[in-house]
Each structure stands twice: as C-alpha cells, then as structure tokens.
Amino acid sequence: MFENLxxxxxxxxKLLKGEGKISxxxxxxxxxxxxxxxxxxxxxxxVAKTFTDTVKDKALGQNVLKAVKxxxxxxKIVHDELVTLMGGDTxxxxxxxxxxxxxxxxxxxxxxxxxxGKLAKMLKDKKGKKPLLVAGDIYRPAAIEQLxxxxxxxxxxxxxxxxxxxxxxxxxNAIKQAKKDGxxxxxxxxxxxxxxxxxxxxxxxxxxxAVNPHEILFVVDSMTGQDAVNTAKxxxxxxxxxxxxxxxxxxxxxGGAALSIRTVVDKPIKFVGTGEKMEAIDPFHPKRMADRIxxxxxxxxxxxxxxxQFDEAETRRLNKKLAKNQFDYSDFLxxxxxxxxxxxxxDLVSMIPGVSKAIKDVEVKEDAFKPIEAIILSMTPKERxxxxxxxxxxxxxxxxKGSGTSLIExxxxxxxxxxxxxMMKKVKAGKAPQIPGLAARR
Numbered sequence: 001m002f003e004n005l006x007x008x009x010x011x012x013x014k015l016l017k018g019e020g021k022i023s024x025x026x027x028x029x030x031x032x033x034x035x036x037x038x039x040x041x042x043x044x045x046x047v048a049k050t051f052t053d054t055v056k057d058k059a060l061g062q063n064v065l066k067a068v069k070x071x072x073x074x075x076k077i078v079h080d081e082l083v084t085l086m087g088g089d090t091x092x093x094x095x096x097x098x099x100x101x102x103x104x105x106x107x108x109x110x111x112x113x114x115x116x117g118k119l120a121k122m123l124k125d126k127k128g129k130k131p132l133l134v135a136g137d138i139y140r141p142a143a144i145e146q147l148x149x150x151x152x153x154x155x156x157x158x159x160x161x162x163x164x165x166x167x168x169x170x171x172x173n174a175i176k177q178a179k180k181d182g183x184x185x186x187x188x189x190x191x192x193x194x195x196x197x198x199x200x201x202x203x204x205x206x207x208x209x210a211v212n213p214h215e216i217l218f219v220v221d222s223m224t225g226q227d228a229v230n231t232a233k234x235x236x237x238x239x240x241x242x243x244x245x246x247x248x249x250x251x252x253x254x255g256g257a258a259l260s261i262r263t264v265v266d267k268p269i270k271f272v273g274t275g276e277k278m279e280a281i282d283p284f285h286p287k288r289m290a291d292r293i294x295x296x297x298x299x300x301x302x303x304x305x306x307x308x309q310f311d312e313a314e315t316r317r318l319n320k321k322l323a324k325n326q327f328d329y330s331d332f333l334x335x336x337x338x339x340x341x342x343x344x345x346x347d348l349v350s351m352i353p354g355v356s357k358a359i360k361d362v363e364v365k366e367d368a369f370k371p372i373e374a375i376i377l378s379m380t381p382k383e384r385x386x387x388x389x390x391x392x393x394x395x396x397x398x399x400x401k402g403s404g405t406s407l408i409e410x411x412x413x414x415x416x417x418x419x420x421x422x423m424m425k426k427v428k429a430g431k432a433p434q435i436p437g438l439a440a441r442r
Contacts, residue, residue, distance in 0.1 A: 027059050030074060042226055042256030047085070047263045055081050079290050085259055086286035091243060091268030094214050095127065098184045101175065101211055105204055105235055106219035108192035111247035113143060115219050115273055116189045117150030118281040123185060124156060132183040134174040135160035136167045136207065137191040147189055154278055157183070167191065167203060168210045175211060188213070196231060201238045208239060216241040217270065220261075223248050229260045236265045243270035246284070327421050329384040333376045335420075336369050371405050375413045378402035387421075390414055 031052045038048040058077050094100065102119070104112045120131040133151050135158060137143035144160045151158035159174040171188050178186045190207065193200045208216065218241045220228040228246075235241060244261050246269060262269060269284040321327055376384065378399045383390055390396065396414075400407045 024060060027056055027074075031056050031059075034078065038256070038259070041259070044226065044229055044256070044260035044264060047260045050263075051081060051085060075294060079294055082259070082290035082293060083286045085263060086284075086289055087262045087268045088286055090283060090285050091270050093123075093270065094242070095123070095129070095185070097214050099132075099175065099178045099186050100129075100184065100215070101213040102185070102187045102215045102217060103204075103208060103211070103213040104187065104189050104217055104219055105239060105241060106192055106245075107195070107221075107231060108140065110192060110219045110221045111273060112192060112219045113137070113146050113189050114150065115245055115247060115271075115281070116147065116187050117154055117156070118273065118278055119271070120151075120156045120185070120187055121154040121278050122281050124154070129185040130183050131156050131185040131187055132174065132178045132181070133158045134171060134186060134188040136170055136188050138165050138167055138170070139191045143189070143191075150278070157181075168206050171207050171211050196234045201235075205238055215243065217243050217245050218267075219245040219247060221248050222246040222272075226256065226260070229256075229264050232261050232265050232267075236267060241267060243268050245269075245271045245273070247273035328387055329376050329379060329417065332417050332420065333373065333384075336372060340369060371403070371409055372413050372416070374403035375399055375405060375410055387414075387417065 034055070035048050035052045038051065039045065043051075055074075055077050058081075059074060093102075104116055106112050116133055120133055123129040124131055133147055133156055135144040135147045144162070148158050148160070150156075159170075159177055161170050161173065164170055167190065174188070175186055177183075188207065188211070190204050191200065216239055218232055218235050218239075220232060222228060224231075232244060244265070244267055246261075261267075269286075272282050272284050274280045274282055321331060379390075383395065390399075396407055396410045399405075400410045403410075
C-alpha cells in the first residue's frame with residue numbers, strides 16, 4: 001500500500017540533501033514536489049494544500065540543530081503532520097454495552113458483508129465477544145447466503161428472515177433474538193447501491209432510528225479514491241457515523257482516501273482491510289501508517305501479528321525442544337503454517353524497517369512455501385523427527401519424487417532447515433539480535 005506515494009515523498013526529501021540549512025527557497029521547492037506527490041496519490045486538493053502549508057510554517061519556524069540535517073528534519077515534520085492528518089490517536093470501538101449494536105453502511109461492492117464477517121471474527125477471537133451477524137440486505141439475492149457462508153466459516157450465528165422485505169423489522173427482531181440467546185454483540189449488514197440514492201439513505205436512517213446503534217461504521221473501497229471521500233461526506237451528513245473502514249488497502253498504491261477522509265468528514269478511520277482472508281483486518285494506527293508511508297516499516301504491528309499466531313503453550317513447548325536441540329521438521333512445518341496465517345508475505349516483509357525499499361521491484365510470491373511444505377509432508381515420521389538421517393541420496397531422491405520437486409530443491413530445504421535450527425538455538429541462548437520491541441512484549 002502507498003508504494004507510489006512513498007517513492008515520491010522519498011524523491012522530494014532528496015531535494016534537501018546536501019543543503020546546509022533550511023531556507024524558504026529549498027523548502028518551497030521540496031513542498032511543491034510533496035504536494036504533487038499527494039495529489040498523484042489522489043489526496044483531496046484542499047487537504048494537500050493545507051498539509052503542505054502547515055509543514056512549510058513549521059519547517060521555516062525551526063532552528064535546525066547542527067546534528068540534524070535539513071532533510072531529516074523535514075521527514076520528521078512531514079511524519080508528525082501525516083499522523084495528525086490521519087487522526088492522531090488510534091480510535092477504539094465502543095464495546096461497553098450489552099448487546100453492543102454495530103450498524104454497517106456503504107455502497108454496494110465496498111466490502112460491507114465480508115468486513116462484517118471479519119469484524120465478528122476479530123472481536124470473537126480477541127475480545128471474547130459472542131457476536132450475532134444480521135442479514136439486513138434484502139435486495140441483493142446472494143447477500144444473505146454470503147453472510148451465512150461467512151458465519152459458518154468463522155463459527156458465528158447469522159440471523160436472517162427469508163421473505164421479509166422490511167429491514168427495520170429484521171434488525172429489531174435480530175436484537176431481540178440476541179438478547180434471548182445471550183449474544184453481547186450484534187453486527188447489522190445493510191443494503192448498498194451502486195450510487196448514493198434517496199431510498200437507500202432513507203432506509204438506513206430508519207434502521208438507525210429504530211435500533212439506536214452504538215457504532216455506525218462507513219465501509220468504503222479505498223481504491224475509489226476521491227469518490228470515496230465524496231461518498232463518505234454524503235453518508236455522514238445523513239447518518240453521522242462514528243467511524244470509517246477502508247477496504248482493499250492492500251491493492252491500493254495511491255491511498256489518497258486514507259489521507260483525506262479523516263479531514264473531510266472529521267471522523268476517525270477505525271479499521272483497514274488488507275486482504276481477502278478473514279484474518280486480514282487491522283485496527284487503524286495513524287502513527288504506524290505514517291511510518292510505513294515514509295518507508296520506516298511497522299515493526300510493532302509485525303510483532304503483534306506474530307504474537308497472535310504463536311500462543312504461549314506452543315512457545316513453551318518449542319522452548320523445551322530448543323533447549324534440548326530437538327527442533328525438527330514438524331516444528332519447521334508448524335512455523336511455516338503460522339507465518340502464512342499472518343497475512344500477505346509482501347505486506348509482512350514491508351513492515352521490516354528498510355526492507356520496503358529493497359523489495360519494491362521484487363515479486364514476493366505468496367506460494368513460496370508450497371514446495372517446502374510438499375517436501376516436508378513427503379517425509380516419514382522418523383525423517384521429520386530425526387533430521388540427521390536425511391543425508392542419504394536415496395531418501396532425498398524419494399522426497400523429490402514424492403513432492404513433485406527436484407533434488408536441488410530438497411537440498412535447499414534441508415539447508416534452510418539447518419540454518420533456521422542454528423538461528424533458533426542462538427535466539428534461545430540469547431546470542432541473536434532481538435527485533436526492536438519484541439523482548440518487551442514477551
């Protein structure tokens with residue numbers, strides 16, 4: 001995400017490299033390029049102008065320390081203003097009520113139904129909630145079935161009334177059912193249209209009035225650019241929603257909606273969708289997003305994603321095996337499977353500071369682990385638990401044939417395993433360098 005914007009901003013800051021001090025001329029030249037970068041990223045024109053004017057005032061008002069280069073100072077000022085532009089603090093959901101009622105709104109195709117499922121799964125898994133999904137889209141034939149499939153996939157009940165064409169009544173009945181069944185969270189999926197129309201607005205406003213939701217989330221496809229901002233304004237004027245959800249941010253190289261919406265509607269971005277998997281949902285952290293836009297990575301989110309997959313019991317089990325130098329191919333396979341659950345490989349790698357630029361033009365294959373998994377799954381239980389016996393050419397040839405790979409790939413996997421085994425041993429002994437912030441979160 002934000003790849004083009006990141007590249008353009010980096011080029012803009014280079015204009016100040018080699019300058020001894022900040023001046024009105026070099027700041028103006030740099031910010032002219034920054035403004036172009038923002039406009040190319042589809043940031044609202046007024047937002048881009050106000051942003052660069054603010055940065056200019058702050059930059060010219062700074063007394064540059066000798067230890068701080070002008071380009072570094074400009075990056076710092078732009079970073080701080082990006083954080084402010086995107087809302088400053090992370091906005092939390094209001095989950096204090098029982099049941100908490102969340103009303104979803106947005107145009108057709110924005111990803112409301114899928115996001116409803118993602119949100120239900122996240123709050124169930126991380127907050128211990130007992131959600132009920134409500135099929136309130138009575139117009140799209142596949143909407144109810146889609147929600148049912150998602151509900152079954154994540155283990156969450158779905159309330160629907162086949163044949164009932166009154167969405168207000170459906171929502172009210174669903175809340176009664178939730179109270180009866182002990183569901184402490186109700187997420188109401190609503191109908192969308194291809195464009196904003198009076199019937200849709202009247203209908204969702206009626207649902208809001210009838211159920212008095214604690215949260216109204218406006219879901220928008222971030223790839224629609226400025227149209228997303230304009231649509232958000234129309235919905236907010238009618239619903240006064242509490243937060244924004246940006247979907248498909250993983251495929252958006254412009255990202256202007258994320259930088260404009262907060263200012264235009266004065267409502268926080270609460271979540272972003274970063275992929276098709278049900279786990280691909282992240283709370284929106286303005287500071288972390290600013291870090292990523294400026295190529296600084298996002299190590300905190302990376303560590304959090306890792307912690308979500310590696311539970312304490314599994315970590316203790318692995319530590320015992322490491323202490324006895326018994327890390328084997330079954331453990332290796334488990335590590336791979338847990339890493340895959342964390343999300344898109346390119347997205348994960350881009351969170352590591354300094355790596356984002358290095359892989360900019362590199363194709364990071366999502367199926368890179370498939371050959372490794374195939375080779376390990378072709379091993380006998382004895383071979384997995386006793387890696388040392390895989391020095392036999394006959395065994396290696398059998399693995400290559402069984403996995404549909406080559407002898408070269410088998411040898412490569414064996415080498416990768418041995419390197420990981422050595423690294424894990426060093427980490428256990430405290431000799432390997434730690435990821436910043438990881439030690440504090442253990």
